[in-house]
Amino acid sequence: MIKLHQTSYIAGDWVSPDGAEFQSKNPVTGETLQTYRSCGPAETEAAMAAAHASFAEYRRCDKDQIVKFLNTVADEIEALGDQLLETADAETGLGLVRLTGERGRTCGQIRAFAAIVDEGHWVQASIDTALPDRSPLPKPDLRRMMIPIGPVVVFGASNFPFAFGSVGGDTASALAAGNPVVVKGHPSHPATSELFAHAMDRAINRTGMPSGLFSLLQGCTNELGGDLVRHEMTQAVGFTGSLAGGRALMDIAAARPRPIPVYAEMGSINPVFIAEDALASRGEEIAAGLVASVTMGTGQFCTSPGVVVTTANTEFEQAFATGLSEAARGVLLNEKIGQSLQAAITAVTSRDDVEWLNPVDISEIEVLTPPNCVLKTTAASFLADQALQEEIFGPVSLIVECDCPAEMRKVAAGLEGNLTATVHATKKDREQLAELVELLEGSVGRVIYNGFPTGVEVCPSQQHGGPYPASSASATTSVGADAMVRFARFVAYQDMPDELLPPALQNSNPYQLLRRLDGVFSDSAIGPDAERA
Ligand code: NAP
Numbered sequence: 001m002i003k004l005h006q007t008s009y010i011a012g013d014w015v016s017p018d019g020a021e022f023q024s025k026n027p028v029t030g031e032t033l034q035t036y037r038s039c040g041p042a043e044t045e046a047a048m049a050a051a052h053a054s055f056a057e058y059r060r061c062d063k064d065q066i067v068k069f070l071n072t073v074a075d076e077i078e079a080l081g082d083q084l085l086e087t088a089d090a091e092t093g094l095g096l097v098r099l100t101g102e103r104g105r106t107c108g109q110i111r112a113f114a115a116i117v118d119e120g121h122w123v124q125a126s127i128d129t130a131l132p133d134r135s136p137l138p139k140p141d142l143r144r145m146m147i148p149i150g151p152v153v154v155f156g157a158s159n160f161p162f163a164f165g166s167v168g169g170d171t172a173s174a175l176a177a178g179n180p181v182v183v184k185g186h187p188s189h190p191a192t193s194e195l196f197a198h199a200m201d202r203a204i205n206r207t208g209m210p211s212g213l214f215s216l217l218q219g220c221t222n223e224l225g226g227d228l229v230r231h232e233m234t235q236a237v238g239f240t241g242s243l244a245g246g247r248a249l250m251d252i253a254a255a256r257p258r259p260i261p262v263y264a265e266m267g268s269i270n271p272v273f274i275a276e277d278a279l280a281s282r283g284e285e286i287a288a289g290l291v292a293s294v295t296m297g298t299g300q301f302c303t304s305p306g307v308v309v310t311t312a313n314t315e316f317e318q319a320f321a322t323g324l325s326e327a328a329r330g331v332l333l334n335e336k337i338g339q340s341l342q343a344a345i346t347a348v349t350s351r352d353d354v355e356w357l358n359p360v361d362i363s364e365i366e367v368l369t370p371p372n373c374v375l376k377t378t379a380a381s382f383l384a385d386q387a388l389q390e391e392i393f394g395p396v397s398l399i400v401e402c403d404c405p406a407e408m409r410k411v412a413a414g415l416e417g418n419l420t421a422t423v424h425a426t427k428k429d430r431e432q433l434a435e436l437v438e439l440l441e442g443s444v445g446r447v448i449y450n451g452f453p454t455g456v457e458v459c460p461s462q463q464h465g466g467p468y469p470a471s472s473a474s475a476t477t478s479v480g481a482d483a484m485v486r487f488a489r490f491v492a493y494q495d496m497p498d499e500l501l502p503p504a505l506q507n508s509n510p511y512q513l514l515r516r517l518d519g520v521f522s523d524s525a526i527g528p529d530a531e532r533a
Pocket residue numbers: 155156157158159184185186187219220221222223224225226240241242243244245246248249265266267268301302303336337340341391392393
């Protein structure tokens with residue numbers, strides 16, 4: 001059993017900052033848990049300086065060392081055993097079953113990044129050999145690949161304390177790409193974050209990595225996050241949270257003398273479109289699936305289906321409303337989320353153009369155990385007011401009732417950026433679908449057919465990110481193999497002697513990579529080395 005220090009962790013040391021005090025709370029029992037203090041400018045400076053110093057050393061590690069390190073991190077997270085699950089359950093109320101699954105996903109994704117580093121193709125090596133006799137000008141030898149960028153700041157998410165927490169997908173992908181990481185832990189679960197720092201500390205020591213490779217700054221103030229993003233040594237930012245928070249950090253990063261990218265995953269309403277024949281033939285089945293998806297994790301999933309677009313169908317509406325009313329109420333992560341949900345439900349249900357299909361007396365609702373709500377509006381209202389497209393974080397879904405399939409397409413055309421869109425259809429519906437799918441792919445990162453948006457498969461073909469405001473950089477993904485390329489950049493070497501090139505670009509192709517060689521993918525060596533191969 002690890003004894004918690006109730007502090008932050010900077011480059012191998014447990015430090016005691018003297019900033020604002022904050023406490024984690026058990027959202028189920030209301031019990032106050034550990035007390036922590038916020039880091040300030042001194043800790044920001046120390047962590048960033050250590051990260052910067054460790055970068056040069058980490059860059060010199062070969063890929064086998066990085067692979068060993070990442071696999072050891074996953075082993076050490078598992079070695080935290082039940083203490084991690086119980087601590088996170090107390091701080092989040094997410095339950096041991098969900099957290100056990102999330103731990104598996106977290107360690108699985110760290111090991112998957114290790115395998116990608118081991119395989120090596122992610123650097124996208126490309127070689128154009130010289131043509132010294134080309135006329136009128138000779139062509140130089142050009143070789144290009146991705147390299148790490150330097151210290152990355154990661155904001156741990158509240159709703160995925162493991163998979164997007166202190167050593168979640170953003171941290172793992174940044175480390176795998178060859179960068180040190182400084183984490184701003186989420187103030188809702190500081191003890192969970194601290195346990196992850198223990199796992200990192202052991203992995204760093206066991207594999208002989210530089211101590212500045214990882215720091216965890218705990219805190220409850222916007223100033224700490226802002227200072228980390230502003231710091232001149234920070235090269236990029238990974239963030240999961242609110243649109244307001246993500247946007248504030250994007251603006252800070254853009255206003256720096258030397259702007260840096262912020263990879264922020266923010267709000268999404270994940271519209272579900274139900275075509276006419278699907279609605280008529282299996283509306284109740286779809287309603288049951290939606291109930292499960294909306295209530296999953298008390299609606300605190302970035303892929304929760306916040307909007308359902310259909311033509312009128314009373315049976316479907318009733319099945320959806322009854323199912324949500326009968327489903328057990330979940331517990332929200334913290335009071336801040338509960339209060340913003342209560343405010344959002346109050347605001348939306350007081351509108352004349354929104355009907356609450358399963359109403360309850362809002363004044364009797366405990367802030368952490370909200371009702372599972374289904375609301376209804378018209379397509380005209382939805383299209384006229386952007387406010388109806390704002391994410392309501394919690395178990396709430398809004399039916400947008402359309403007159404006809406053409407109006408459903410109008411709704412699709414008027415959507416803001418989202419992580420996902422879902423289409424439910426039958427064979428009969430299909431001839432109307434091509435246009436709808438085309439409209440949806442213009443504004444989302446993932447289009448789902450006859451399924452539900454929650455439950456994000458972690459694999460190389462996954463796309464988790466969409467046009468703003470779903471995320472800040474829609475060309476990238478925060479889940480899957482390509483998450484690493486967010487924290488790397490291309491560099492080209494012109495006429496560089498072979499021994500000065502990184503191994504991925506050397507003639508002998510020591511890693512046997514699939515490289516773009518004079519425009520054609522090949523795992524061959526080049527020149528005399530090719531003859532030897
Ligand atoms: P949040 O308020 O955006 O906070 C996330 C992290 O960013 C925290 O560490 C927070 O730290 C920091 N932060 C927020 N605003 C900042 C600012 N202006 N400057 C510097 N740092 C800032 O998100 P949350 O606490 O997880 O949840 C609150 C709301 O976010 C939810 O109600 C929900 O609407 C949304 N949310 C959405 C998703 C999604 O996947 N779509 C996921 C989680 C949350 P400090 O508070 O200590 O500054």
